[in-house]
Amino acid sequence: MAIEELPLPTATTSRFRRRVWLTWAVLALLLAAGGHELHLDYAYMSQKLPFLLGLKLGSDGFIQGAALTLLVTAVSMLCALAVALITAVGRLSTNPAAFAIATFYASLFRGTPLLVQVLIIYLALPQIGIVLGALSSGIIALSLNYGAYLAETIRSGVMAVPAGQREAAMALALPRWIITWKVIAPQALRLIIPPAGALFISMLKDSSLVSVMGLWELNFLAQSYARTSYHYMEMLIAAALIYWALSIVFELIQYRLERRFGRGVAVVRAP
Amino acid sequence: MIPTSLTLSLRLAAAAILVLFAIREAGAGATLERVHRTGVLDDVLLDSYPPFGFINDNNELAGFDVDVARAFADRLGVKLKLQTPAWEAIVSGHWQGRWDICICSMSPTIERAQVLDFPAVYYESPAVLTVHRDERTIKTAADLSGKRVGVGLGSSYEKYMHRELVIPGAPPLVYPFHDAIVIPGDETINFRNLALGPGVRLDAIVSDLATARTVSASSRVLKVVGPVLYAEPNAVATEKGDPDWDRTVAGIFEALRRDGTLAKISQKWFGMDITANGH
Numbered sequence: 001m002a003i004e005e006l007p008l009p010t011a012t013t014s015r016f017r018r019r020v021w022l023t024w025a026v027l028a029l030l031l032a033a034g035g036h037e038l039h040l041d042y043a044y045m046s047q048k049l050p051f052l053l054g055l056k057l058g059s060d061g062f063i064q065g066a067a068l069t070l071l072v073t074a075v076s077m078l079c080a081l082a083v084a085l086i087t088a089v090g091r092l093s094t095n096p097a098a099f100a101i102a103t104f105y106a107s108l109f110r111g112t113p114l115l116v117q118v119l120i121i122y123l124a125l126p127q128i129g130i131v132l133g134a135l136s137s138g139i140i141a142l143s144l145n146y147g148a149y150l151a152e153t154i155r156s157g158v159m160a161v162p163a164g165q166r167e168a169a170m171a172l173a174l175p176r177w178i179i180t181w182k183v184i185a186p187q188a189l190r191l192i193i194p195p196a197g198a199l200f201i202s203m204l205k206d207s208s209l210v211s212v213m214g215l216w217e218l219n220f221l222a223q224s225y226a227r228t229s230y231h232y233m234e235m236l237i238a239a240a241l242i243y244w245a246l247s248i249v250f251e252l253i254q255y256r257l258e259r260r261f262g263r264g265v266a267v268v269r270a271p
Numbered sequence: 272m273i274p275t276s277l278t279l280s281l282r283l284a285a286a287a288i289l290v291l292f293a294i295r296e297a298g299a300g301a302t303l304e305r306v307h308r309t310g311v312l313d314d315v316l317l318d319s320y321p322p323f324g325f326i327n328d329n330n331e332l333a334g335f336d337v338d339v340a341r342a343f344a345d346r347l348g349v350k351l352k353l354q355t356p357a358w359e360a361i362v363s364g365h366w367q368g369r370w371d372i373c374i375c376s377m378s379p380t381i382e383r384a385q386v387l388d389f390p391a392v393y394y395e396s397p398a399v400l401t402v403h404r405d406e407r408t409i410k411t412a413a414d415l416s417g418k419r420v421g422v423g424l425g426s427s428y429e430k431y432m433h434r435e436l437v438i439p440g441a442p443p444l445v446y447p448f449h450d451a452i453v454i455p456g457d458e459t460i461n462f463r464n465l466a467l468g469p470g471v472r473l474d475a476i477v478s479d480l481a482t483a484r485t486v487s488a489s490s491r492v493l494k495v496v497g498p499v500l501y502a503e504p505n506a507v508a509t510e511k512g513d514p515d516w517d518r519t520v521a522g523i524f525e526a527l528r529r530d531g532t533l534a535k536i537s538q539k540w541f542g543m544d545i546t547a548n549g550h
Contacts, residue, residue: 051330058330059330060352064330119359123360123365126365129367131369211357212359212360214355224318224325224326224355226459227319228325230462230490232459
């Protein structure tokens with residue numbers, strides 16, 4: 001069958017999309033109706049919303065709320081990626097020392113709770129003379145923790161590329177970097193992006209753990225307002241909705257990237 | 272006779288202890304020097320403990336503790352910088368110069384005194400009993416036997432309910448109840464649970480009067496009952512081991528009390544002077 005004769009992927013047909021949106025709308029409506037039953041104080045929620053979103057700077061001139069959550073997540077993502085790449089290389093290395101260091105690190109940071117890591121970096125390091133600020137402690141903890149998970153994701157992606165691909169490229173006498181970046185990486189990325197996207201969405205929410213150090217990010221402000229004003233449900237739901245909205249943005253970016261790197265093997269749904 | 276190797280290790284240990292003391296002594300006066308050099312006082316406090324410390328409608332820290340801290344910093348002639356880390360981070364001590372002072376409604380206990388110094392008691396807060404408005408049986412602390420009582424996790428009220436609270440320099444407390452079921456947890460969530468109804472999740476809560484009054488007023492289903500259980504001193508905390516700084520702090524608080532500054536701040540937030548009995 002020639003490529004032109006293949007049916008269009010159903011996901012792109014308008015009928016399919018219409019029905020997807022309709023189902024989403026119904027589910028969202030049901031959720032909203034359920035939420036309405038809680039008799040929330042909407043006036044209080046809208047009064048606190050600009051602060052939760054971080055539209056205003058704090059009295060110390062620093063960003064707050066969702067803006068700070070995004071900053072912590074974005075910086076941690078980049079650092080985690082760098083840590084993960086190095087660890088994955090160590091994990092795939094034939095050098096026993098590099099392999100040992102990479103596996104030791106990954107095991108340590110995947111095997112202990114993130115909250116404990118945050119607190120140890122923040123509270124224990126000062127005792128050996130390293131006094132880090134709350135923001136840098138949080139970013140370091142998130143980067144090290146997620147770097148360990150991401151390294152495994154990257155490793156599995158690289159290992160899933162059939163050995164024949166590398167052998168064929170070597171048979172063509174392609175230079176090493178071409179093999180790595182033009183043959184292996186694009187095929188590995190297709191497999192890495194979905195789980196990596198899931199990790200970053202998870203990191204976005206785990207960034208709330210840095211609130212224990214007194215960073216005025218989204219979760220911190222929501223909790224603080226809730227305790228002070230006794231509007232507990234209002235603030236928890238407002239924070240949850242903002243986290244969800246941010247996650248949807250992350251999901252869309254992931255979907256775009258997935259499509260970009262999945263062109264070669266686009267899935268065809270049954271009509 | 273002690274074997275030589277043991278005497279050697281004893282000597283080494285002694286030397287190590289001496290070195291440690293030398294380092295500690297070097298730390299004396301460091302805080303005041305740092306505060307003057309930077310021109311900034313780093314104060315930590317609670318962000319959700321109204322009316323002592325909370326985030327107000329303008330998204331700024333406000334409350335009794337904030338006003339006291341401001342008065343203290345003014346007297347010292349430096350700028351005030353407020354931070355709100357988790358309570359555990361504050362009470363575990365070992366600040367290593369990260370913060371200078373905690374004007375944060377901390378009650379001095381023997382355990383806390385091992386890692387923190389308490390140079391000045393700046394007010395006393397009455398501990399009271401809060402129940403649901405439909406509660407019939409609990410009228411005083413004596414009625415708490417066999418009841419589920421919510422207390423802040425790690426708070427002095429938790430110690431009180433376990434009959435273990437010792438207030439340094441005060442006569443031993445009287446515990447009129449026995450076998451109460453103590454449920455430690457987040458204080459706000461405790462109040463929420465109590466509001467579900469008498470005995471649904473909790474029968475009563477022991478907390479400070481100001482918090483109980485604020486929460487009861489906003490929830491409308493809770494009420495404060497019975498006489499005051501005990502008056503709890505609330506102190507300023509500093510990192511352990513800087514006697515010069517502690518003397519400075521104590522001196523300034525004495526001055527703030529004598530010239531009526533503390534009383535004025537107390538009147539503003541509580542309509543009464545809770546700072547009078549301090550020592």
